[in-house]
Amino acid sequence: MEFVALSNVEWEKWTDSTLMEKMIILSQDEVLKYFLEESYSLELLLRLLKYQGVDGIENLYNSIVSGKPKQPAFDRYLKRLENFNLIRKERSRDKRVWGIYLTDFCIQRLHFSKLTFRDMSPMLVKSVDESFASSSRKSDVI
Secondary structure: OOOOOOOHHHHHHHHHOOHHHHHHHHHHOOOHHHHHOOOOHHHHHHHHHHHOOEEOHHHHHHHOOOOOOOHHHHHHHHHHHHHOOOEEEEEOOOOOOEEEEEOHHHHHHHHHOOOOOOOOOHHHHHHHHHHHHHHHHHHHHO
16 A cells, blocks of 8 residues: 655645544534533534434434433433533424424534535535525625
């Protein structure tokens, strides 16, 4: 196997697209850093982005494949994220379970941190596109 050295520009492009770079950006944000607190936190963020929320706390808990605590500790962590306005709980369509969703505040923080996870999140892509369209209309007026 032969390794090829990357130029500075190639290295910068590669590192910008890595999950590690995204984790560094997350860790530097005063609020988003809470998605790095637990062994399963980042997976939780990615699942909520990818599926635009999940119906049922138990379903969300069972879907996590990273190391996770017992259910009561998981519930406390969700409450902590809710207290920081990163997630919201809403009654699902069938009214028997709570849906867990990222808040608009969280989505905006991800957007302004340039953490798009474009391939993961139709919701964030829509947010970015609406923001762009809005700023385009404002510049047309000026």
